[in-house]
Amino acid sequence: MNTRRQLGFYLLLAPLVLWLLLLIVIPHINLAMLSLQERVGVREYETSLANYMTFVEEPLYLTIFARTAIMSVLATILTLLIGFPVAYYIAKLARGRLRSVLFLLCLVPFWVSELVRTFGWMILLRETGVVSSFLQWTGIVSGPVELLYNDAAIMVGLVYTSMLFMVVPLVTTLDTLDDSVIEAGYDLGGKTSSILREIVIPHAMPGIVSGCIVVFMLSLGNYLTPIMLGGKDSLWFTELIYSQFIVRFNWELGAAFGFLLLFLSSVIVWVTLRLSGQTLEKTMG
Amino acid sequence: MPAPDLHCQNLSKVYDGVVAVDDISFEVPAGSFFSILGPSGCGKTTIMRMIAGFQEPTSGDIKIKGQSVLNVPPNQRPVNMVFQHLALFPMMNISDNIGYGLRRRGMGKARIKLKVEETLERMGLPGIEHRQVSELSGGQKQRVAIARCMVLEPSVLLLDEPLGALDLKLRDQMKVELKALQASFDTTFLYITHDQSEALVMSDAIVVMNKGRFEQVGTAEDLYHNPQTTFVAGFVGESNQWLGTITRHEGESVQLDTSSMSIRALASGGNLHQGAKAKVFVRPEAIRISKDAQDLAGSDNKLSGKVKQILFNGAASRLLVSPDQGGDIIEVNMPQAGVLSKWKPGDSAHVGWSADQGVAFVDTSN
Numbered sequence: 003m004n005t006r007r008q009l010g011f012y013l014l015l016a017p018l019v020l021w022l023l024l025l026i027v028i029p030h031i032n033l034a035m036l037s038l039q040e041r042v043g044v045r046e047y048e049t050s051l052a053n054y055m056t057f058v059e060e061p062l063y064l065t066i067f068a069r070t071a072i073m074s075v076l077a078t079i080l081t082l083l084i085g086f087p088v089a090y091y092i093a094k095l096a097r098g099r100l101r102s103v104l105f106l107l108c109l110v111p112f113w114v115s116e117l118v119r120t121f122g123w124m125i126l127l128r129e130t131g132v133v134s135s136f137l138q139w140t141g142i143v144s145g146p147v148e149l150l151y152n153d154a155a156i157m158v159g160l161v162y163t164s165m166l167f168m169v170v171p172l173v174t175t176l177d178t179l180d181d182s183v184i185e186a187g188y189d190l191g192g193k194t195s196s197i198l199r200e201i202v203i204p205h206a207m208p209g210i211v212s213g214c215i216v217v218f219m220l221s222l223g224n225y226l227t228p229i230m231l232g233g234k235d236s237l238w239f240t241e242l243i244y245s246q247f248i249v250r251f252n253w254e255l256g257a258a259f260g261f262l263l264l265f266l267s268s269v270i271v272w273v274t275l276r277l278s279g280q281t282l283e284k285t286m287g
Numbered sequence: 288m289p290a291p292d293l294h295c296q297n298l299s300k301v302y303d304g305v306v307a308v309d310d311i312s313f314e315v316p317a318g319s320f321f322s323i324l325g326p327s328g329c330g331k332t333t334i335m336r337m338i339a340g341f342q343e344p345t346s347g348d349i350k351i352k353g354q355s356v357l358n359v360p361p362n363q364r365p366v367n368m369v370f371q372h373l374a375l376f377p378m379m380n381i382s383d384n385i386g387y388g389l390r391r392r393g394m395g396k397a398r399i400k401l402k403v404e405e406t407l408e409r410m411g412l413p414g415i416e417h418r419q420v421s422e423l424s425g426g427q428k429q430r431v432a433i434a435r436c437m438v439l440e441p442s443v444l445l446l447d448e449p450l451g452a453l454d455l456k457l458r459d460q461m462k463v464e465l466k467a468l469q470a471s472f473d474t475t476f477l478y479i480t481h482d483q484s485e486a487l488v489m490s491d492a493i494v495v496m497n498k499g500r501f502e503q504v505g506t507a508e509d510l511y512h513n514p515q516t517t518f519v520a521g522f523v524g525e526s527n528q529w530l531g532t533i534t535r536h537e538g539e540s541v542q543l544d545t546s547s548m549s550i551r552a553l554a555s556g557g558n559l560h561q562g563a564k565a566k567v568f569v570r571p572e573a574i575r576i577s578k579d580a581q582d583l584a585g586s587d588n589k590l591s592g593k594v595k596q597i598l599f600n601g602a603a604s605r606l607l608v609s610p611d612q613g614g615d616i617i618e619v620n621m622p623q624a625g626v627l628s629k630w631k632p633g634d635s636a637h638v639g640w641s642a643d644q645g646v647a648f649v650d651t652s653n
Contacts, residue, residue: 180372180374182370182371182372182374183374183375183376183377185339185341185361185368185370185374186368186370186374186375186376187376187387188340188341188360188361188362189339189340189361189362189367189368190362190367190387190388190391190435190436190439191362191363191388191391191392191439192362192387192391193362193391196391200376200378200379200387201376201378204378204379205377205378
């Protein structure tokens with residue numbers, strides 16, 4: 003009986019273990035080894051840190067790396083600023099049907115693929131697009147305007163893509179805040195601003211941090227949105243990795259870049275957790 | 288004569304066509320402990336939320352110390368509320384919880400610290416400033432919730448069934464403490480509850496509320512001994528109830544026939560007349576019980592029966608007597624003295640009570 007139960011346990015565990023092992027652990031070990039190899043001749047490799055040195059020595063790589071990080075942090079902050087009032091409205095002010103409808107509206111864009119969604123933005127923002135035509139029709143501008151292929155377009159796309167991942171954890175944590183606690187805040191003389199600062203935000207902190215971590219990771223690792231809305235000059239780090247692997251066939255350098263990105267995101271998440279006084283268990287559990 | 292601390296005039300609240308509070312007026316004199324007692328859904332919470340400012344009355348006026356507060360937002364009203372589930376701020380420690388209202392008033396840190404310490408001392412909770420809310424016991428949380436309001440020295444403290452979450456022993460203890468606190472702070476308390484023992488023990492004055500209206504206002508003794516309406520007679524305290532038809536009505540006294548017996552009682556109100564359906568209420572402690580019919584010779588209402596069950600509860604023990612001629616079971620206080628206290632189920636018993644211990648009301652239940 004006992005052995006049968008154990009067998010069942012291992013069988014149920016197997017898919018998870020296989021998933022982790024085959025799709026995450028093994029590829030990462032492989033990439034780690036690859037990133038530490040330097041090509042010295044045709045099919046001749048030596049173990050060295052040369053790939054990482056290339057990254058440090060080339061200013062363009064460093065610039066793109068920093069730019070990607072800063073833009074992602076900015077996109078995360080913007081998503082939080084827009085998402086928080088939305089989540090607060092859904093969790094605390096909307097009632098009954100309206101609440102489910104609003105939640106559904108946040109979800110609807112995710113019924114189509116990211117590619118189609120990004121194309122939607124291109125239709126709006128390109129030179130011959132909806133916004134440009136409208137501005138010409140109203141007479142505000144005399145000729146067609148190109149709204150695509152700049153940082154603002156990338157930012158719009160990133161915020162739009164990640165909104166749901168900010169709103170869901172925020173709604174979940176704000177839901178657990180008892181309405182009478184907010185009322186008690188007013189009853190004891192609090193204004194809306196001080197209640198937000200002393201009661202609502204401290205309570206929502208785990209949701210804010212977990213939403214920020216998810217949105218930041220998604221933005222940092224996003225490939226499609228920066229390329230399509232930012233064009234050739236988007237200078238996104240994932241694009242750099244892609245070109246090393248696919249265009250240049252330099253898998254060694256690509257693998258090193260991949261590890262640098264992993265390192266960067268881990269550091270920023272760690273710093274965010276430290277600064278907000280949260281732990282990974284509290285925000286993700 | 289100074290204005291009462293709280294004065295509600297013709298207060299009404301209608302939600303989507305449903306009347307929750309129906310034209311209610313009352314005054315709470317300064318320094319008194321005033322309770323609103325009623326079953327859940329009777330509108331008492333709505334009254335309290337209107338006084339606190341969380342709901343707008345449909346019509347009527349609320350005056351605090353003579354000033355109308357109708358257009359004053361909740362954060363500027365001189366009342367504070369202890370919420371049903373206390374609503375302490377779990378993200379703050381105890382001193383920040385209590386100091387919250389003082390910070391909102393822009394008081395300096397040093398003074399806040401002093402006032403918080405002083406209030407905790409008065410509440411009998413010295414030295415817990417730096418604890419977290421989750422580390423406190425139920426009774427301590429209760430007192431912190433009250434301290435958080437009292438530190439602001441409100442004109443009226445509103446308490447919305449704050450003892451509901453406590454266990455029985457602690458609740459009994461808190462009743463006494465609340466009453467003592469109210470006396471020592473000399474603040475007006477408005478207390479709402481569905482628990483009659485809470486209202487009866489603590490209050491200077493009680494109103495009994497039902498279906499959005501006030502049934503009766505009075506002291507605890509008043510409500511218990513001289514109920515004015517059927518609802519109050521049935522809701523406050525425990526009673527044996529009989530439904531029947533009035534066969535005789537002379538001045539103060541009536542005779543009422545139920546399906547199994549005839550009862551003599553006092554008439555309440557003038558709308559009783561011969562042939563009317565009426566209800567008689569008799570308290571269990573007003574009924575005498577004996578093994579010997581001779582002991583009850585002087586009683587106006589007498590019947591004999593068998594003890595069906597004994598509900599032992601110390602001094603509040605009851606005997607359930609099933610009358611020989613049929614009809615409802617009669618609940619009688621168990622006599623506490625001597626051999627009479629040795630009752631067993633199945634014993635023959637004689638019960639009796641005088642006519643002035645029963646009160647008859649016109650039956651409005653249907």
